[in-house]
Amino acid sequence: xxxxxxxxxxxxxxGLQALDDVNLSVEAGTIHAIIGPNGAGKSTLxxxxxxxxxxxxxTVTFDGQSLLGIKPHEINQVGVARVFQTPEIFSELSVLxxxxxxxxxxxxxxxxxxxxxxxxxxxxxxxxxEQMLIDVNMQDKRNMTASSLSRGDKRRLEMAxxxxxxxxxxxxxxxxxxxxxxxxxxxxxxxxxxxxKRKITKVVIEHDMHVVFSLAQKISVLAQGHVIVxxxxxxxxxxxxxxxxxxxxxx
Amino acid sequence: MKHLTKNDRLLFIFxxxxxxxxxxxxxxxGAGYPDLLQRFAIFGLFAVGFNILFGMTGYLSFGHAxxxxxxxxxxxxxxxxxxMNVIPALFLSVVISGLFALLIGFVSLRRSGIYFSILxxxxxxxxxxxxxxxxxxxxxxxxxxxxxxxDPRILDAANTTGSIPSTNLFGLTMNSxxxxxxxxLVFQFNVGFYFCALILIAGFYIxxxxxxxPFGLMLLAIKTNQTRLNYTGVNTRPYTLAAFVISGMYAxxxxxxxxITDPLAGAERMQWTASGEVVLMTILGGVGTLLGPxxxxxxxxYFENIFSKINDSVxxxxxxxxxxxxxxxxxxxxxxxxGKGWHxxxxxxxxxxxxxxxxGLMEGGTRLYNAFRSKDTKSSKDEPKAAE
Numbered sequence: 001x002x003x004x005x006x007x008x009x010x011x012x013x014x015g016l017q018a019l020d021d022v023n024l025s026v027e028a029g030t031i032h033a034i035i036g037p038n039g040a041g042k043s044t045l046x047x048x049x050x051x052x053x054x055x056x057x058x059t060v061t062f063d064g065q066s067l068l069g070i071k072p073h074e075i076n077q078v079g080v081a082r083v084f085q086t087p088e089i090f091s092e093l094s095v096l097x098x099x100x101x102x103x104x105x106x107x108x109x110x111x112x113x114x115x116x117x118x119x120x121x122x123x124x125x126x127x128x129x130e131q132m133l134i135d136v137n138m139q140d141k142r143n144m145t146a147s148s149l150s151r152g153d154k155r156r157l158e159m160a161x162x163x164x165x166x167x168x169x170x171x172x173x174x175x176x177x178x179x180x181x182x183x184x185x186x187x188x189x190x191x192x193x194x195x196x197k198r199k200i201t202k203v204v205i206e207h208d209m210h211v212v213f214s215l216a217q218k219i220s221v222l223a224q225g226h227v228i229v230x231x232x233x234x235x236x237x238x239x240x241x242x243x244x245x246x247x248x249x250x251x
Numbered sequence: 252m253k254h255l256t257k258n259d260r261l262l263f264i265f266x267x268x269x270x271x272x273x274x275x276x277x278x279x280x281g282a283g284y285p286d287l288l289q290r291f292a293i294f295g296l297f298a299v300g301f302n303i304l305f306g307m308t309g310y311l312s313f314g315h316a317x318x319x320x321x322x323x324x325x326x327x328x329x330x331x332x333x334x335m336n337v338i339p340a341l342f343l344s345v346v347i348s349g350l351f352a353l354l355i356g357f358v359s360l361r362r363s364g365i366y367f368s369i370l371x372x373x374x375x376x377x378x379x380x381x382x383x384x385x386x387x388x389x390x391x392x393x394x395x396x397x398x399x400x401x402d403p404r405i406l407d408a409a410n411t412t413g414s415i416p417s418t419n420l421f422g423l424t425m426n427s428x429x430x431x432x433x434x435x436l437v438f439q440f441n442v443g444f445y446f447c448a449l450i451l452i453a454g455f456y457i458x459x460x461x462x463x464x465p466f467g468l469m470l471l472a473i474k475t476n477q478t479r480l481n482y483t484g485v486n487t488r489p490y491t492l493a494a495f496v497i498s499g500m501y502a503x504x505x506x507x508x509x510x511i512t513d514p515l516a517g518a519e520r521m522q523w524t525a526s527g528e529v530v531l532m533t534i535l536g537g538v539g540t541l542l543g544p545x546x547x548x549x550x551x552x553y554f555e556n557i558f559s560k561i562n563d564s565v566x567x568x569x570x571x572x573x574x575x576x577x578x579x580x581x582x583x584x585x586x587x588x589x590g591k592g593w594h595x596x597x598x599x600x601x602x603x604x605x606x607x608x609x610x611g612l613m614e615g616g617t618r619l620y621n622a623f624r625s626k627d628t629k630s631s632k633d634e635p636k637a638a639e
Binding site for chain 1: 256318461463464465466467468469471472474475478479480481482483484485487490493497615
């Protein structure tokens, strides 16, 4: 049975049919990529998984539970973590604190009034956060302010923050958008490494074909709000419908 | 780093000593008398509490004076109805202002940024106007709530002295003062001040613990990136509401202390200027730092005291050495900056600080410290002083 199940999702913005009867199923433990040209509805689709948008019709279930109509923080508590197109981190805080916060959220839930207990005494949280930084090779930057990190490191930190919560499902929204080729390759390596160590189910939204073909086990191609092809990477590359979607009508 | 360290302990010990030695340290500066010292402690507490909301979560409330006023009214009612002992009065101040903050915070925190500020301002002005008009049976309107000989005071023994009793802590009256003269200076040790000082120290300690707790880290995270925090599984609303209520309770406590040192409560305490003052104090001292708000409060109250005392005749005596026309001109110009016009001076000082020291007095202190450090050790790159 598939882990993330999207059935008949529709979303209209005024006159624009952003998502048109989208069906998608993501198998547990795999990397599933969603690709498509600009404006295909990739981000809209992602936003329906995380509580930001409610589709006009259709269902989104994760591990048997509906994700519709609940708030972003509740979705995270279910085990869905999200990496943003531009890294969303706590830029004024230290790198270590950035990882401590998701560890706290994982342990204490969405709210806990523990204003008088000292953070420095909570060895479990600190150890977990430090270990996470070692895992992503950032332990030497632990005391730096997050805003002073390079773009690649910010992305790395954001992934570390998501991974520190041991999510069941990781959503990545264009993880290499706007990156130089070297940074892109680093990110691919990081993702491959994570996949090897922790078999977390991932949904990657991408633009960059290069990233997708080296990572994903399955690819869905989205065009004009509709899934036109869903197949293994090797079958996607030469697919005429994909060529048409990306390059315009074939002559 | 936001974890309690040796530095924090040192800071707390230093703070305690400075506050307790206040009457000695400030006597040479003409600020060693009880009335002013009490104001330092009370407004210091108010600012420390305000900083938990503004400094940590970044939500700028323009209505905190409402809680100050509510705290004062509650305390005076306790004096009227129950007893002149200060403990029940403070207890009621904190509880009522906390409930009031819960109500206002619940509504205001639905918005953030400037809309939040405007909502809090609106609520505070509403409270102020209500206290002036409709709520006169509770607040005694324009006259302000005062003690009366005929008040019931159920727990106190029958009053036979014929005068209004003074506030006390189990018999220790708040306005009793011990005076010592040494080297031509008068040192005054006042019970009311020490009571306020101990509460300030306790309030400072709690603020410090909050800043170093998981809860405090969440508040800082709210200030930095609420989107990320939501997608990290944290519900930000209860955190901001808790911070709002805590800072409201601090304000109520400060209001209660005001009533203790001077048992009357007036609506003007809730006016927006009073809310603005605590914002100035916090920014002037250093937003988000522990010590900053207390410094800012002391700074503003001290200079208010000095500048507002200077009147035209004092100015004339200063410039009497100048030729007639010139001294008149000087007095004419400076007249606007002193006495009742002291807010003009405060405004200028505030502008200077915001432009040249955006981190407030604490940043100034850190810069001085670093300048000295680098001179001493010749090493240019030092860790900034533990100003958090």
